[in-house]
Each structure stands twice: as C-alpha cells, then as structure tokens.
Amino acid sequence: MKYHGLYVNGVGSWYPKPFPVDQAVSEGHYEAELQERTGMVSVAIAGEDDSQPEMAVRAGRQALGQSGLADEEFGLLLHATAGFNGLDGWNVGSYLQHHLIGGNGTAFEIRQLSNGAVGSIELAAGFLQGGTDRNAALITASDRFEAPVWDRWHMHPGLIFGDGASALVLSRRPGFAKLVSSVTVAHPELEGMQRGSLPFTPNSDPSQHPVRIIDRTKDFAARELPLSRVVELMDAALVRTATAACAEAGIRPTDAEHVIMPNFGVEMVKRENLDPLGIDLERTPWRWALEVGHVGATDQFGALDQLAHEGRLEPGQRVLMTGIGGGFNWTSVVLEIVDRPVPTPR
Incomplete structure (x- = not known):
C-alpha cells in the first residue's frame, strides 16, 4: 500500500x-x-x-x-x-x-x-x-x-x-521520516514450523520448557514439508514483500541507503535476508545487531533508533525495513528521511 x-x-x-x-x-x-x-x-x-x-x-x-x-x-x-x-x-x-x-x-x-x-x-x-x-x-x-x-x-x-x-x-x-509504502505477505501453511506435532494444552506445559523451536521445525519438515521447500517459500516471500514495497516507493531494494532486517547472526542474515535481495551487509546496522541479539519484535525500531543516534539518517535517504514473524508473515516498509532526527537521551 x-x-x-x-x-x-x-x-x-x-x-x-x-x-x-x-x-x-x-x-x-x-x-x-x-x-x-x-x-x-x-x-x-x-x-x-x-x-x-x-x-x-x-x-x-x-x-x-x-x-x-x-x-x-x-x-x-x-x-x-x-x-x-x-x-x-x-x-x-x-x-x-x-x-x-x-x-x-x-x-x-x-x-x-x-x-x-x-x-x-x-x-x-x-x-x-x-x-x-x-x-x-x-x-x-x-x-x-x-x-x-x-x-x-x-x-x-x-x-x-x-x-x-x-x-x-x-x-x-x-x-x-515519511511513510511511503508497505506490503505484507503471509504463508500460514508454515505455522507448524513453531508447533511441530505437539498437542494444545490448557496452560503452559513446563515439560515443554525450554521451548525447542528447532525441534518443532525438524518435526514439521519430516512430516509436512521438506526444509528445501520451506526455504524456497520463505525466500520468495521475502523478495516479494520487499520488492513490492520498494516498487510502490519507486525504487529497487538495492537503492535503499539503509536496510533493516531482524537481528540475526551474520551467516543467517546474509543467507536468509540479504543475499536473496542482492544487498550488502554494510547497508545494515549489523554491528549493533551483533551487540544486542534478536529481541523479538523490537529489532527494527531499535535499529532505526540506533541509526538516528549515530547520525546516519540524512534527508533524501530511503530506509527499507522488513519484519519476519513466525506463522509465517513478512512486512516490508519504505521510509523516506525528510529531516535529520534529533534523538532523545537514552
């Protein structure tokens, strides 16, 4: 949109x-x-x-x-x-x-x-x-x-x-910053990646702690969909949402001066987020991400705040920001910087 x-x-x-x-x-x-x-x-x-x-x-x-x-x-x-x-x-x-x-x-x-x-x-x-x-x-x-x-x-x-x-x-x-565009894509058939074959329970089940997401994903892949197909679907969804949001903004993903993705490790963010879009790691606040870790839904706004505190947001620049949520859903947003933000003290 x-x-x-x-x-x-x-x-x-x-x-x-x-x-x-x-x-x-x-x-x-x-x-x-x-x-x-x-x-x-x-x-x-x-x-x-x-x-x-x-x-x-x-x-x-x-x-x-x-x-x-x-x-x-x-x-x-x-x-x-x-x-x-x-x-x-x-x-x-x-x-x-x-x-x-x-x-x-x-x-x-x-x-x-x-x-x-x-x-x-x-x-x-x-x-x-x-x-x-x-x-x-x-x-x-x-x-x-x-x-x-x-x-x-x-x-x-x-x-x-x-x-x-x-x-x-x-x-x-x-x-x-001006909100220019956003696009969301969903693949709900992948929700089992976080569920596996576990039954629903009336309350949180301590026997399932700590939560073993990787085990659930392996279970899903063995029963429902091979991991190779999961990767294809996820790569395509990321490319689709980012490309479509950028097209609505009149740019390509590689045109964005700043790209904000989830705070994954270097190998994972390259393989799952940046390489499918042809984007270099240096366009992301990756050093900050490696100091904080992946903090659920907070990563993208935290990264935007970090760019503001580092004085890296300049008028005319475009920011491509993508969120990826289990279930699975992807949202890409394009912002255009219109004025240098003055960060508040942390």
Whole structure:
C-alpha cells in the first residue's frame, strides 16, 4: 500500500546492559563454533528490574519525547510482543496506554511474533487514514527471553535471543521520516514450523520448557514439508514483500541507503535476508545487531533508533525495513528521511 501524509515523528529504544558472548562461551553457556558462525559479540540481558512492561515504557517515553506530540493527539497504542508480558490474566496494552499516552485512545496487544512491530505500522496507518479525529498512534514492542521457558543461547543456531524494547510514533503531523509504502505477505501453511506435532494444552506445559523451536521445525519438515521447500517459500516471500514495497516507493531494494532486517547472526542474515535481495551487509546496522541479539519484535525500531543516534539518517535517504514473524508473515516498509532526527537521551 502506498501512503500519503503519514510520518514517523519519534523513535526510541531501551536495551539492558550487554553481556559479552566471549564470557558466555568461557562459562559454558554457549559454544565457540556457534559464535564463529553468528559473529555475535554480546547480547542484551535484562536485570531483575527490567520487566517487559517497564522496558516498553522506557522506550515509549523516548519516542514520545522525540515526537513532541501531546497525549491528546493519540488515538491508538499497539503493543507487540512474542512472549510473556509479566502477568497472566492482565492487559499490558492498557498499562502502556495509562503510563504513556495519558489514557487516551485505545490499546491492543499484537501477537505476530517477530513481525509484530513492523506489521503494526500497517494497522496504525489504516487507523490514521480511516477518518479518526486523532492525529497519532504509538507502537511499542518488548520481549524478554528468560529461563526456564527460554534458552536464549540455543533456540536457534543462527542467532542469540536478547531482551529489550523499542517504540515508534506514527502520525499525520510532519516528522523526520515519511511513510511511503508497505506490503505484507503471509504463508500460514508454515505455522507448524513453531508447533511441530505437539498437542494444545490448557496452560503452559513446563515439560515443554525450554521451548525447542528447532525441534518443532525438524518435526514439521519430516512430516509436512521438506526444509528445501520451506526455504524456497520463505525466500520468495521475502523478495516479494520487499520488492513490492520498494516498487510502490519507486525504487529497487538495492537503492535503499539503509536496510533493516531482524537481528540475526551474520551467516543467517546474509543467507536468509540479504543475499536473496542482492544487498550488502554494510547497508545494515549489523554491528549493533551483533551487540544486542534478536529481541523479538523490537529489532527494527531499535535499529532505526540506533541509526538516528549515530547520525546516519540524512534527508533524501530511503530506509527499507522488513519484519519476519513466525506463522509465517513478512512486512516490508519504505521510509523516506525528510529531516535529520534529533534523538532523545537514552
């Protein structure tokens, strides 16, 4: 979809202190051969006071501060997450609505796994273009991959899972970046890659902890679809969404000055994201990604915030941002930088 009159007014992120991967190897948490494959330098790991909701509040306040918009202008808050939100039987969206935008508008939790935040741009854009009298929407994302439910070091051999939060303000007010286009592609026949042949249970089953995504994927491949065919479908979906979003923006993926993908390890991001599009690693904030890890739905807004803090966003530049969520779904967004953002203090 091509957009007119929608802007990114603010972006923010909050990630806890990084834990060195060298130390993880020396302490026996991680294997040296995996570090060599991924290139991971460190990973953001939450402390005792870094709950998922509070990390989202910290990132959201940064994005709101940069936007300069009043609480009363917000009509929507979307919160993306891939895991647990701190409490069962509780509405994290309302908590963030209360603490970030003064209770204005309405709030929803988005569960599109790692594509939750980028995919929410389409939802927020539709809301803002649908006739509402409110000018702005806030998108937040936070995740924490804590034991015993998760083993951040071994959920996938191509990456390490980190903790943190990010946020983005989208509005009809002029901002530092113009939302040009977005395209989403889905392959729901691949949802079994995260399910395998496991039965549904009434509550979380401790016998399934830590969550073994790779085992489920192997089970799916053995019963349903060979991995070679899965790779073909996933590569084609990525190319389709990125190419289509760029075409609507009047460019090719290789024309984008900045390309933001999930925070995978070097080998994986090249093979699964960049090579199919013919994009060089240097166009991505890959060094930052290797210091933070893959933090669920937060990666893309966090990367955009990092580019802003490094002073690398210049007027006229285009940003191609792609989210990939289990299920499977891909969303690609093209932004055009219209003004150099002034980042808020972290």
